[in-house]
Amino acid sequence: MKLARDTWLIFQRQFQLLLRNPVWVLVGVFQPVMYLLLFAPLLKPALNAPTQAEAYKIFVPGLLVLLAIFGGLFQGFGLIAELRAGVIERSRVTPVSRLALLLGRSLRDVVSLIAQAVIITLLAFLFDLRVFIGDLLLAYLMLALIALMTSAVSYGVALKVKSEDALAPLMNTVAQPVLLLSGILLPLTFAPGWLQGVAEWNPFSWAVDGTRALFAGDLGNDKVWQGLAIIAVLAAAGVFWAARQFARTVR
């Protein structure tokens, strides 16, 4: 009860500040929109897809997962600014729930990610992408879980390193291989066997496969529940670890 109340309190505050500067949501969505407009048209011939819509069904889910991973991983920067301003310390001397300090922020990130995902989906509709609404909502759930995990991890790391200079290269180093090994831009069906073998171990690869299955309207595909389950477990672990960083005494 207290957790829910405190989480709502922190979420409201963070969301209000986000609304005061909504341009950041648009900045975040700029790059994927560029991919959608300037890169995706190459895909129909490249993937040998029968129609443009088919190509988008492969590409858009990957793009959304990419957005969720990167959007989440870079949230830590905002936290470092808050750390420097003393806002975190001020919160930590109050009895407010430590888990709420994390969840309130991560939920704000989830909401802003979903807003961005909606913008991209609507744009993709203009290019004849069609998805059944139920499948789309499940895909958004997957994206929400990914963003929850990556933003929580980013906050946890930010509390540990406490400096932008350390956070930026760290996040990039993690994000690059994760991105390339998840078949986000092109499906890994094109990959040589060893690469597919490595990607098996990348949870985001499962998430991308699951999301693609949903966009293809293939709800019964095992990849869907497998992807959701893997990401849900990782999100829970990420939240647990990051909340401990909030609770731990920071010098």
Place this chain on the structure above:
Amino acid sequence: MIETRGLRKSFRSRQGRETKTVDAVRGVDLKVTEGEIFGFLGPNGAGKTTTLRMLATLIEPDGGEATIAGADLREDPAEVRRRIGYVAQGGSTWEESTAREELVLQARMYGIRKADAHRRAERALAAFQLTEYADRKCKTYSGGQRRRVEIALGIIHEPKIVFLDEPTTGLDPQSRAHMWDEIRRLRIEGMTVFITTHYLDEADALCDRIAIMDHGEVVAEGTPAGLKREISGDVVLVGLDLAATPQAAQLLDSEEYVTKLETVDEGGLRLHVDDGAVAIPRILRRVDAAGLPLASIELHRPSLDDVFLTKTGRSLRES
């Protein structure tokens, strides 16, 4: 109100390959009574902030015990948090928020209901003369205004004790005087105030009692006046020409209130007395009665810096 026994904290810092352990606080025993302004005086790096952060539950002590407003620091930090307020040295407001938003949020983080939180914020804004700027973003505030917001944040839940870490550092003299008044007002409202400072005059003027800290230890504790009295009495400088000095020395050496008499090389006397204000008229009468030409008379009272010097062998101004 606060009682600590043997509070300790050390940090490990890495320099290249070597790991060094720094004993930031090495066994602090303190007793702060209800309703006083208690000052922690010491140079930067003496361990004041570390001690304060331990008492405010922000860092865990390595050893020792503390009871704060009746709650045990080690056993029940959550209860300690409910009973104390803490105002950090480096600020605590978010630039894009307004003072009112910050105050309401702070109250609500203490579990206060929304309507009550708004009422409290309104009252705090009025009490700290911030109503005019209440709905402007914090980044537009002056240093003094911002500091007032921060103190208002620290006491929005009406704690029994408020910890203020260097509350006047970086403020101009006028804002500083204003801040002293605010701090005295907190005491009038029934709060116990615990401040850290490296300003001698602040400790002297504002605090009922002080503890002097150096290298992680409390080296002296008492009222400012008591500490000064403890180390030495007052010194009266009597200005005389060289010719009159020996006669005056002979005359005053026999006075019972003079504890020590030194002659100054260029002429004149340095008299150590218990209480200068009482001694001066008597010295004047004595010298006058003997018909000696008195050029000047000067009273030197020991400062807290003299106390610091006596206890640590260094001057606080130098460290």
